[in-house]
Every structure is written in C-alpha cells, then in structure tokens.
Amino acid sequence: MWSFSNIANLVHEVLAEHFNPAITLAIEMVIAGVSVIGLFAILGLVLVIMERKVSAWMQIRLGPNRVGPKGMLQSLADTLKLIVKEGMTPNGADKLLFNLAPFIAMIVAMLLMAPIAFAKDLQMWDLNIGILYVSALSSVTVISILMAGWSSNNKFSLLGAMRSGAQIVSYELSAGLSALAIVVLTGSLQISEIITSQANGWWIFKGHIPAIIAFVTFIIAVTAETNRAPFDLAEAESELTAGFHTEYSGMKFALFFLAEYVNVFIMCSIAATLFFGGWMPLHIGNWHKFNHVMDFIPSSIWFFGKTFFLIFVIMWFRWTFPRLRIDQLLDLEWKYLLPITMFNLLLVTAVAILGWHF
Template identity: 80%
Template sequence: MWSLSNIAANIDLWLNEQVGATWAVVLEMVIAGVAVIGLFATLGLVLVIMERKVSAWMQIRLGPNRVGPKGMFQSLADTLKLLVKEGMTPGGADKLLFNVAPFVAMIVAMLLLAPLAFAKDFQLWDLNIGVLYISAVSSISVISILMAGWASNNKYSLLGAMRSGAQIVSYELSAGLAVLAIVVLTGSLRISDIIQAQENGWWLFKGHIPAIIAFIIFIIAVTAETNRAPFDMAEAESELTAGFHTEYSGMKFALFFLAEYANVFIVCAIGATLFLGGWMPFHIGNWTAFNGVMDWIPSSIWFFGKTFALIFLIMWFRWTFPRLRIDQLLNLEWKYLLPISMFNLLLVTLIAIMGWHF
C-alpha cells in the first residue's frame, strides 16, 4: 500500500544501486534536509490559511475570500509580500544577535522534527532517548526570543522577551511532567517504543483518568510555551505593540512567524505521538473487521490527522478564551498546574507499578 515508509525504502534502494552505500547515506541526509525545509514552508502556508478560516468560522464570517478559490492562496500572497519587503535593522541594535535570533528559532524547530515518526518505519532518527532529546532541544527556543528582545534595543521588545522567558520556563515544568507520565506508563524514552506500546489502545484511553489529566495539562502547557492566545502576553498588541519581534520586518519577521506555526505543529505532533498513538490506527479490542478497516488507512494519514486535530483544538482556544494577565498566567502554572502535575505523576507511577492500565 502507498505510504511514506515505502517511498523512503524505494529511494534508499535506488540510491544504493546508483552511487553505493556511503554516498547514498550522504544524499539521503541532503534529501531529508530539503524535505524538512519543504515541510516547514508548506506548513507555514497551510496553517496560516487554516488559522484564518477557523477564526472566520468561529466568528461567523467569511475570512479570506479574494485570492484564489475561496481565498486559499491568501497566505501565498502574504509570503510574496514578506519576501519583497526590506529587512530593517534598528540603529542601536546589536546587529549580530538581532540577525541571528530568527535563524535560531527555525533551527530549533527543525531539530525537533528528528525523532518524530511521521508514519510506520518513517523516522529521521530513532534515538533511545527521544523524549529527553525533545525536552532538551525545545528548551533552547527561549534563547532566540531573549536574543531578539535584548538585541532590538527597544523597551517593548525587551519586556515582551522577558515575559516570554518567564512564561516558557514556567510552563516547561508542567509540560515535562505530563510527558513523563507517558514515559512511566511505557517504560521507555524511545519514541518508537512509546508508539508500539499503544498498539492495543492509545494511552489517552488505556491510561485511565491520570492519562487524561496529563493530556489536558500538556495541551494547556504547550499552548503557553508557543505563546499562543490566551497565553500571548509576550506579544500583547494593546501593551507591547508586537512584543519581542516589534523591530523585525521582511524575511526576519517571516522566520519568527513561520517558527511559531512550526512549533505549534511540532507540539501537536508530540501530543499525538505520546497520547494518541502517533501513526498507530484506532483499534477496539478484538473487533477484527473494524480493526482491519482502520489498518487499511495509511499510517501517515493517521499521524497528520491526529496532529491537525490538536492544531484545530489550539486554534479553538485562541478564539474562545480572553487573554490572561501576566499574574494570572503565572498563578495558573505555579499554584494549579504544577501541583496537579506532580500529584498526577504519583498516580501514574502507582498505576504503572500495579499494572492497572489496560
């Protein structure tokens, strides 16, 4: 059946026949890099138009409807506009850090794609500490925001960056504990092992109530970590203009914009992998006929379907809840989410030790 893994296997076989094993590995790395860049470019176009259409649907209006059929090419037009705009650098800015910051944001997002399994047997790097790698690399993203805010020589940019730093560092704790709950249930940090453990049921369902609590906390925490509403205090337009990227324009602004949507995709892909089985189809017990139909759907469709369902959920948050004040934002994490996460991890540990999960 058509799948990403079959395409990858055929490319690998063809390259080995044509150029030998060594050059085949080199060319496969080049192809992987180009594919990641292409994926990010496509995600930027798709998620921007999706955001606008979702917001329009929730607000009972049309949304983009001029460029292309039903406005589907609006994000392409916006990209062309950003490409031709001049990139300005403020006179008092630290030019090196100012110019490097957007690239750091994109590089971190690209690194996070490495351990994710997009389909069955289709993974860039199945390292044995995949979850730890994701947690460690994702922590670097705050550096690009702090660099941009400080280097801009702008009080609004600096204040937005400091808010974002406090917010991301705070909510990383709850997100990490939610992820750790699934690691405890699985008994492995390897992404492929976590997915395989969900062959007979996704952890969201077979992990009982603690898994559901961990999932809810994870979604709230990653929404805050990606600076999405209602946690978008780092770029609160009414107070800070555009926050840490106030002074950015042209392609540098586009890179920050793209990195935000890339990070939304990545955190939703991680959530789909840990809690919803990743590429694993939906199975129900011994329902052989039903499970057979589910297996007929390509694994890549399952992965991207679950990921985009979670992206829709995060977009739903934006157009449902009002923006929190900075004190409310930090109170939510330190007084509520973190204690609940710690207690929930104890419950998950008890369930794993006693073998009470399905």
C-alpha cells in the same frame, strides 16, 4: 501493501548501486534536509491559512477569499510579499544577535521535526531519547526570543522577551512532567516504542484518569510554551504592540511567524503521539475485525488528522479566551499546574506498577 520503508529502501538501493556509500549517505541527507525545509514551508502556509479561516469562521466573517480558490493561496501571496520586503535593522540594535535570532527560532523548529513519526515507518531519526530530545530542544526557543527582545533595543521587545522567558521556563516543567506520565506507562522514551505500545488502544483510553489529567495539563502547558493565546503575553499586542518581534520586518519577521506555527504543529504532533497513538489507527483491545477495518485508513491520515484536530483546539482557545496577566500566568503554573502534574506522576506510577491500565 507498500509502505514508506519500502520507498526508502528502494531509494537507498538505487543510490547504492550508482555511488559509493559516503556519497549515498550525503545524498540521502540532502534529500532529508530538503524535505524538512519543504515541510516547514508548507506547514507554515497551511497553518496560517487554517488559522485565518478558523478565526473567520468563529468571528462570523469570510476570511481571505481573493487569492486562489476560496483564498487558499493567500498565505503564499503574503509570503511573497514578506520576501520582497526590506528587512530593517534598527540603529541601536545589536546587529549580530538581532539578525541571528529568527534563524535560531527556525533551526530549533526544524530540529524538532527529526524524531516525529509522520506515518508508519516515516521518521527521520528514531533516537532512543525522543521525548527528552523534544523537551530539551523546545526550550531553546526561549533563547531566540530573549535574543530578539534584548537586541532590538526596544522597551516593548524587552518586556515581551522577559515575560516569555519567565513563561516558557515555568511551563516547560508541566509539559515535561505530563509527558513523563506516558513515558512511565510505556517504559520508553523512544517515539516508535511509544506508538507501538498503543497498538491495542490509545493511552488516553488505556491510562484511565491519570492519562486524561496528563493530556489536559500537557495541552495547557504546550499552549503556553508556544506563546499562543491565552498565554501570548510575549506578543500581547494590545499591551506591548508586538512584543519581542516589534522591530522585525520582512522575512525575519516571517521566520518568527513560521517558527511559531511549526512549533504549534510539533507540540500537537507530540501530544497526538503520546496520547492518541501517533499514526496508530484506532484499535480497541482484541476486536480484531474492527482493528483490521481501521488499518485500511492510511497511517499518515491518522497522524495528520489527530494533529490537526489538536491544532484546531489550540486555535479555538486563541479565538475564545482573553489573555492572562503575567502574575496570573505564573500563579497558574506554579500554584496549580505543577502540583497537579507532580501528583499525577505519582498516581500514574502507581497505576503502572500495579498494572491497573489496560
């Protein structure tokens, strides 16, 4: 059976035949970079149309249905419109920061793609501190939001940025602690090892109650970290018009918008990796025949299926719940989620030491 590692090796061999090692490495880097940019754009388009269709379905309406078959090309048309739109910079804005902020948001989202295993052997950078890397980089997003809000010279933007600062910094803790629960069970921060440790069952099934608690808190924290409703206080359009990106237009706005969706994708893929085994098919203990049947489904379908299911859940939240207030938001984190995740970490450590998991 062919796999992504075969393809990668083939490409590498072909390149190595014709060029010297340095140029080969350079060309491979360019290929990786282009694929990331391509994936970034495609994910953005797919997620936007998905969000619009999901919301339309929940709101008993049709959603976009004019451009392309069933309106599937609508987000492409929107992107074209945003590209040709004039990107305005307000007079009183800090021009450097104002123009830099959307690019930081985008770069962070792209960097976060590096350690994700999209399928078996399809991973750009399997670094040994994968989870730590994701956790650390995802908090850099807040810098771009703060920059955007501060430099816009708009009070709504500033309020939105301040809210988002308080929010992301606090929910970072819960997200990190929930992810740590699985790290404790696996004993490794490396994404590939976390996935292979689930070869005989996903952690959400193997890890008993602590894993389920960790999953729930992780999803809540991730929704908050990516500024999605019901935690979209940074944008809160009925309160702050558009929050931190009130003054942005054209492609600069689109970059924020895309970065938000790609962040959602990344966070959901991390959740899928930690709790649902990433690309690992559904395996149950030593039911070898069942496991073998499951292996026939390609690993990329397993990965994207799990990730998109989680994305759908997060969209479901958005179109169902009202928004929290800023003090309730912080209460939820500091008074409920953080103690729960900390206690859960203790619990999971006990489970790991005593070997109570499967």
